[in-house]
Amino acid sequence: MELFRIKKDIPFMSYGRLTTSISLITFLLAIFFLLHRGLNYGVDFTGGTVMEVHYPAAANIEQIRQVMDGVGLKDVTVQNFGSSQDVLIRLPVKKELSIAQLSEKISGALKTADAGAEIRRVESVGSQVGEELYENGALALLLVCAGIMGYLALRFEWRFAVAAIIANMHDVIIILGFFAFFQWEFNLTVLAAILAVLGYSVNESVVVFDRVRENFKKMRKASAVHVIDNAITRTMSRTIITHMMTQTMVCSMLFFGGETLHNFSLALTIGILFGIYSSVLVACPIAMWLGVSRANLIGDSEKKPKEEEVPVAP
Amino acid sequence: MNRYPIWKFVLIGTVFIIGLLYTIPNFFGESPAVQISPAKSSLKVDQALLQKVEDTLKLANIPFDGLFMDASGVKVRLANTDTQLLAKDKLVGNLGKDYTVALNLVPQTPNWLQSIGAKPMYLGLDLRGGVHFLLQVDMKAALDKAAESTVGDFRMALRKEKINYYGIERQGQVVVVKFESEAEATKARNLLAKDFSDLTYKINGGDKDFSVVASMSVMAQKRIQEFALKQNLQTLHNRINELGVAEPIVQQQGVDRIVVQLPGVQDTAKAKEILGRTATLEIRMVDEEKSDMATLQKAQSGQVPFGDELFADREGRPVLVKKSVVLTGDRITDAGPGVNGQNGTSVVNVTLDGRGAGIFKNVTRENVGKRMAILLIEKGSTEVITAPVINEEIGGGRVQISGMANAQEATDISLLLRAGALAAPMEIIEERTVGPSMGEENIKRGVHSTLWGFAAIAVMMIVYYMAFGGVSVMALGVNLLLLVAILSMLQATLTLPGLAAIALALGMAIDANVLINERIREELRNGNTPQASIHAGYDRAFDTILDSNVTTLIAGLALFMFGTGPIKGFAVVHVLGIMTSMFSAVLVSRALVNLLYGYRRKIEHLRIG
Numbered sequence: 001m002e003l004f005r006i007k008k009d010i011p012f013m014s015y016g017r018l019t020t021s022i023s024l025i026t027f028l029l030a031i032f033f034l035l036h037r038g039l040n041y042g043v044d045f046t047g048g049t050v051m052e053v054h055y056p057a058a059a060n061i062e063q064i065r066q067v068m069d070g071v072g073l074k075d076v077t078v079q080n081f082g083s084s085q086d087v088l089i090r091l092p093v094k095k096e097l098s099i100a101q102l103s104e105k106i107s108g109a110l111k112t113a114d115a116g117a118e119i120r121r122v123e124s125v126g127s128q129v130g131e132e133l134y135e136n137g138a139l140a141l142l143l144v145c146a147g148i149m150g151y152l153a154l155r156f157e158w159r160f161a162v163a164a165i166i167a168n169m170h171d172v173i174i175i176l177g178f179f180a181f182f183q184w185e186f187n188l189t190v191l192a193a194i195l196a197v198l199g200y201s202v203n204e205s206v207v208v209f210d211r212v213r214e215n216f217k218k219m220r221k222a223s224a225v226h227v228i229d230n231a232i233t234r235t236m237s238r239t240i241i242t243h244m245m246t247q248t249m250v251c252s253m254l255f256f257g258g259e260t261l262h263n264f265s266l267a268l269t270i271g272i273l274f275g276i277y278s279s280v281l282v283a284c285p286i287a288m289w290l291g292v293s294r295a296n297l298i299g300d301s302e303k304k305p306k307e308e309e310v311p312v313a314p
Numbered sequence: 315m316n317r318y319p320i321w322k323f324v325l326i327g328t329v330f331i332i333g334l335l336y337t338i339p340n341f342f343g344e345s346p347a348v349q350i351s352p353a354k355s356s357l358k359v360d361q362a363l364l365q366k367v368e369d370t371l372k373l374a375n376i377p378f379d380g381l382f383m384d385a386s387g388v389k390v391r392l393a394n395t396d397t398q399l400l401a402k403d404k405l406v407g408n409l410g411k412d413y414t415v416a417l418n419l420v421p422q423t424p425n426w427l428q429s430i431g432a433k434p435m436y437l438g439l440d441l442r443g444g445v446h447f448l449l450q451v452d453m454k455a456a457l458d459k460a461a462e463s464t465v466g467d468f469r470m471a472l473r474k475e476k477i478n479y480y481g482i483e484r485q486g487q488v489v490v491v492k493f494e495s496e497a498e499a500t501k502a503r504n505l506l507a508k509d510f511s512d513l514t515y516k517i518n519g520g521d522k523d524f525s526v527v528a529s530m531s532v533m534a535q536k537r538i539q540e541f542a543l544k545q546n547l548q549t550l551h552n553r554i555n556e557l558g559v560a561e562p563i564v565q566q567q568g569v570d571r572i573v574v575q576l577p578g579v580q581d582t583a584k585a586k587e588i589l590g591r592t593a594t595l596e597i598r599m600v601d602e603e604k605s606d607m608a609t610l611q612k613a614q615s616g617q618v619p620f621g622d623e624l625f626a627d628r629e630g631r632p633v634l635v636k637k638s639v640v641l642t643g644d645r646i647t648d649a650g651p652g653v654n655g656q657n658g659t660s661v662v663n664v665t666l667d668g669r670g671a672g673i674f675k676n677v678t679r680e681n682v683g684k685r686m687a688i689l690l691i692e693k694g695s696t697e698v699i700t701a702p703v704i705n706e707e708i709g710g711g712r713v714q715i716s717g718m719a720n721a722q723e724a725t726d727i728s729l730l731l732r733a734g735a736l737a738a739p740m741e742i743i744e745e746r747t748v749g750p751s752m753g754e755e756n757i758k759r760g761v762h763s764t765l766w767g768f769a770a771i772a773v774m775m776i777v778y779y780m781a782f783g784g785v786s787v788m789a790l791g792v793n794l795l796l797l798v799a800i801l802s803m804l805q806a807t808l809t810l811p812g813l814a815a816i817a818l819a820l821g822m823a824i825d826a827n828v829l830i831n832e833r834i835r836e837e838l839r840n841g842n843t844p845q846a847s848i849h850a851g852y853d854r855a856f857d858t859i860l861d862s863n864v865t866t867l868i869a870g871l872a873l874f875m876f877g878t879g880p881i882k883g884f885a886v887v888h889v890l891g892i893m894t895s896m897f898s899a900v901l902v903s904r905a906l907v908n909l910l911y912g913y914r915r916k917i918e919h920l921r922i923g
Contacts, residue, residue: 002835002923003778052752100586100742107582120752122582126743129448133878140876147868155861189811192873192884196815199869199888200822203862207829210858238832241778242825245771249821252767253814258759260440261814268818 004237009229016285023282027170030177037180042187045134047093047127049102056116058084067113071105082259099124137191144195145169148202156209157297159290164205167283171201171274178270189264197271200246204239204279209287211235216294224293228284243276315849316912318905326905329897330792336799339427339434344419345379346398349560350405351387351414359387363413370408376401380420386561387413391420418560435802438809438883441757443750444577445585449550449740451570456542456738457535461487463647464510464528466668470711471509477502487535489513489528499524539569541648542737547572553589572740582747589742595643599677600685600701601634610634625689627698635687635698640677645670651724654716660724664713671711679707688715760813767817768794771824779831781910781921786827789903793823796894801887809883819891822866826899830855835922844917852904859900867892 012019043050053059061078064087068076077090094102103124110117145165152161172194179186211231219227250272254265350367352359364381367388371378378401380391392398398417405415421434439446461484468491472479479502481492493499496517503515503526512534516527530538547564550572554562563575579585601622604613610632613624622634648665666674677686687701702715748756771790775783797816801808834851842850870892873885911917 054751098741099745103745103747104583104586118749118751119747120749122745122747124742124745126450126741128450129744136876136878140872143876144869144872147872148865151865151868188880189814189884192811192877192881195869195873195881196818196884196888199866202865202869203822203825206862206865207858210861214854234836235832238825238828241832242828245774245824245828246818246821248770248774249767249817252770253763253817256759256763256766257814258755260756260810261759261763264811264814 002237004240006233006236009226009233010236012229012232012280013225013285013288015281016288019277019281020285023170023278026174026177030174030180033177033180034173037183039176039180039186040183041130042185043090043123043125043130044188045130045186047125047130049089049091049099049106049122049124051089051091051103051106051119051123052081052121053087053089053110054118054120055085055087055114056118059087061087063113064089064110067109068106071109073105093127099126133188133191140195141172141198144198148198152202152206152209156213157292159287159292159296160205160209162290163283163287164202164209166286167205167278168198168201170278170282171197171271174274175267175270179267184263184266187263189260190267193264193267193271197268197275201271201275201279204275205283207238208232208235208279208284212284212287212292213297216297220294224288228288228292232280232284239276239280243272247272315845316908318908318912322901323905326902329796330902333792333796333799335427335430336432336802337795339421339423339432339802340798342422342424342434345422346392346395347418347420348390348392348398348401348405349387349416349418350390350409351416351555351558352412357412359383359385364388366409367405370404371401374400374404376404380425389418389420414555414558416558416560431803433802433805435798435808436805437753437757438807438812439575439577439746439753440748440810440880441753441760441808441813442577443580443748443753444575445579445582446576446744446746447574447585447589447742448567448744449546449572449574449589450743451543451546451572452739452741453539453542453570456538457487457530458484459738460530460538461489463667464489464513466670466672467510467711468506468528468668470668470672471506472502475505477505487530491526491528493524493526494522496520496524499526502526543570543572545737546740550574550589571743578750580747580749582745586742589740595646596639596689597641597674598639598687598689599636599681600687601636602684604634623696625687625696625698627701633687633698633701635689640686641666641670641673645673649728651721651728652714653721654714659716660719660721662715662724662728664715664728666711666713668711671709674711674713675707675709678704682706756810757813760810760817764794764813764817764820768820771820775824775827778923780923782831782834782907783923785903785906785910786824786831786899788906789827789898790820790824792902793891793894793898794820796898797887797891800890800894806886807883808887809880811880811884812887815884815887815891819888819895823891823895823899825862826855826859826895827903829858830899830903831922834920838920838922844911844920847920848907848911852900852907856900859896863892863896 053064059080061080064078065076068078068089073091073094075092077088079088080086081088089106091102091106097105103122107119107122110119145168148168149161149165152164175194175197176186178184179190184190208231211234212228215222215227215231219230222230247269250265250268253261254269257265350363352363361383364383367390368381371381371390376392376397378390378392378397380389382389382391390401392401402415402417405413409415423432423434465482465484468489469482472482472491477498479491479493479498481490483490491502493502499517503517506513506526506528507515510528512531513528514531516529518525518527543566547566550564554564554574554576559576559579561577563573565573567573574589576585601619604619604622609619613619613622613634614632618624619634621637623637625633625635627633645666646664647667650663652661652663653659654661681704683704685701685703688699690697690699700715708714768790772787775786777783779786794816797819801812830851833855834847837847837850838844867889870885870889873881874889877885911920
């Protein structure tokens with residue numbers, strides 16, 4: 001079976017203005033929602049307590065709220081999740097109570113109200129731990145970008161490195177935009193997913209760039225636009241098949257992975273979808289506008305064979 | 315052109331077999347066991363303990379499947395949970411409170427596999443249930459405490475040299491001593507600088523108001539903080555031992571944090587109570603007038619003389635100790651093993667703070683020839699660690715406790731002296747509890763999503779690429795096998811995000827195979843011969859695979875460096891997955907293709923869909 005028998009090169013670059021405009025708009029929208037609504041940070045970042053309680057029968061949310069009020073805990077959110085028997089209780093950080101006291105107070109009250117309550121998961125995070133997470137998260141993001149740019153600049157050329165990183169950040173910001181727009185919870189596993197997307201998305205760009213470099217060597221007479229169009233068209237099949245496979249795996253996690261992996265796979269899904277788009281339709285036009293040419297790409301690699309010809313002393 | 319040399323097949327075969335061997339233990343499951351570990355750091359896990367456990371079980375006619383010793387203690391593998399409980403009761407009765415006996419699960423890995431070090435993957439708390447605490451050590455309190463004891467030290471030293479000062483106080487972590495003349499201040503500074511070289515000194519003021527300001531050097535501060543953390547770690551170790559938790563983890567994280575993980579613990583309230591409890595040390599005098607045999611015997615039967623208390627020493631002999639406390643452990647600033655210069659016996663060197671030293675000097679002067687008991691009060695019970703005879707007045711705050719059997723005992727006792735109390739207060743800043751049913755569910759979910767995803771990919775690949783798809787799927791299978799094998803070998807902690815990373819690694823690893831297969835198709839389309847197409851396909855795809863994997867690897871490594879908890883778990887698997895996928899996609903799949911096509915003379919058509 002072969003799905004993509006494309007004979008002629010598709011003129012992707014002539015749509016460059018259009019595709020980058022679309023990107024710019026999505027990008028700006030994402031930033032708007034990030035600034036306007038902000039991310040719905042989970043306890044990992046903000047500190048606080050999350051408790052997952054399982055009841056043998058359908059849980060009475062109203063009653064649980066009253067129990068919480070009874071022990072003097074305010075600002076408690078109680079909601080069902082997954083099934084009617086599972087309840088999620090959330091509490092912000094309390095200045096006057098330590099983490100240990102807080103979780104004890106809740107679990108004690110729940111157990112006295114209903115002996116059947118099974119506390120399946122408790123997560124209490126102090127605010128100082130959350131603050132560090134911002135720093136470490138930002139630092140990790142920065143380091144990943146720097147590392148990737150460095151490697152690409154070394155293996156390819158700085159223009160590609162810049163193009164890839166812009167395409168990459170574009171993906172990351174759009175994922176964050178989605179999380180802000182829908183107010184999905186942003187927790188540690190989502191951060192892991194975003195950093196994984198960063199690696200994955202650049203992977204995409206690299207495959208296309210690799211082909212561009214190869215084409216510059218082979219298609220000696222062709223213009224840069226032609227070379228890039230050809231590279232994208234030739235790798236189209238691979239791009240789509242690979243993404244389909246990865247997305248299949250991610251969907252499997254989305255459907256079978258349960259609550260914990262839900263937002264993780266959601267972030268990956270958005271990342272993969274925009275990853276295809278950006279690696280082809282954002283990274284390439286940017287690289288082109290930055291002036292990628294045969295001269296600045298093959299200059300080095302053409303010297304190499306000559307070096308090898310130098311006779312080696314026995 | 316598509317033939318591999320024999321050594322490459324041998325290499326791949328060897329890696330495959332090793333992978334298989336180290337993956338297998340994950341399928342054997344676990345059997346009930348009892349774990350016996352020493353409750354005190356002075357007791358050792360040794361052959362004698364092993365023998366004692368074996369004898370106990372044999373005497374009670376309890377059949378056991380295995381008995382072995384590891385770093386944390388002795389483990390007995392049992393057939394079912396009934397004999398597990400029976401064995402636990404017998405062992406608790408026979409070993410007494412010196413050892414903690416805990417119920418545990420040990421892998422059912424056959425002995426021959428265990429002998430080559432093949433173990434199942436180490437599961438994180440989110441996969442097997444338990445509690446995780448992150449504790450923050452209050453370093454400011456540790457430094458304040460150190461400065462406070464410096465105040466006492468200074469007072470002693472200045473008094474001894476008869477230097478007049480009219481005030482001494484701690485201001486934060488700085489000690490300020492006030493003098494009326496500059497000459498005295500200078501004299502004092504020279505004296506103190508000689509005796510307490512850890513501090514840096516400065517003279518301030520003028521006109522009848524001079525002061526020596528002493529502050530801790532950065533090095534000294536660092537040392538105090540390190541010491542506080544180490545001591546807190548040790549104390550936590552001791553306390554957790556008492557909980558009887560199988561395989562607890564107590565680890566330093568960063569410069570001022572401690573991670574405590576207790577697998578299988580559900581009673582978080584009790585765990586917290588024990589973590590937060592303080593053990594104390596006391597020095598009291600032995601009541602020599604009432605230490606005759608008759609009184610001791612009477613005391614043991616319940617008639618303890620007024621003003622005394624009856625305790626047992628480490629050999630179980632009764633000791634009558636006065637109720638009034640001479641010194642408490644708070645006054646001990648350090649304790650370490652040493653050797654007596656005169657007779658070469660092992661001793662413990664204890665350093666007391668200024669006030670402690672003063673009291674100790676007075677007490678020893680007044681009680682030469684009498685015994686002094688050092689008591690450890692923990693878990694509500696008191697034990698006499700040692701009761702040495704006072705030979706002479708001891709001043710200067712450096713105390714030598716003699717009477718140690720050997721260097722090991724000296725080390726153990728100094729550890730106990732140090733480990734009694736926390737060096738600085740701690741606060742729980744993170745608590746995560748996962749119930750056991752949740753853990754099982756998480757495993758099920760993670761495994762299911764990986765398997766369903768794998769199956770879907772396999773079908774799609776075979777439909778789309780036919781024989782080459784089949785080869786890719788086999789390579790992907792090898793990838794999964796190797797990844798699980800490496801995780802089992804390294805005993806890296808597998809968490810739910812780690813399981814997700816395995817799934818994602820498979821989803822991403824297929825990219826390399828798709829790249830290769832597409833390349834081969836392209837070469838065929840360009841009119842190359844099948845053999846040449848295979849060759850060119852693998853060769854050309856390799857550069858791309860390398861570049862794209864290295865960039866992903868960079869992201870993975872950064873995740874590993876800056877991640878904590880779930881992120882780190884994810885990163886470890888992510889990075890390992892990239893490495894195994896390079897091996898399987900490039901070497902393994904090529905070997906399979908070579909076997910399929912490389913040895914045929916004439917190929918009409920490649921089955922690549």
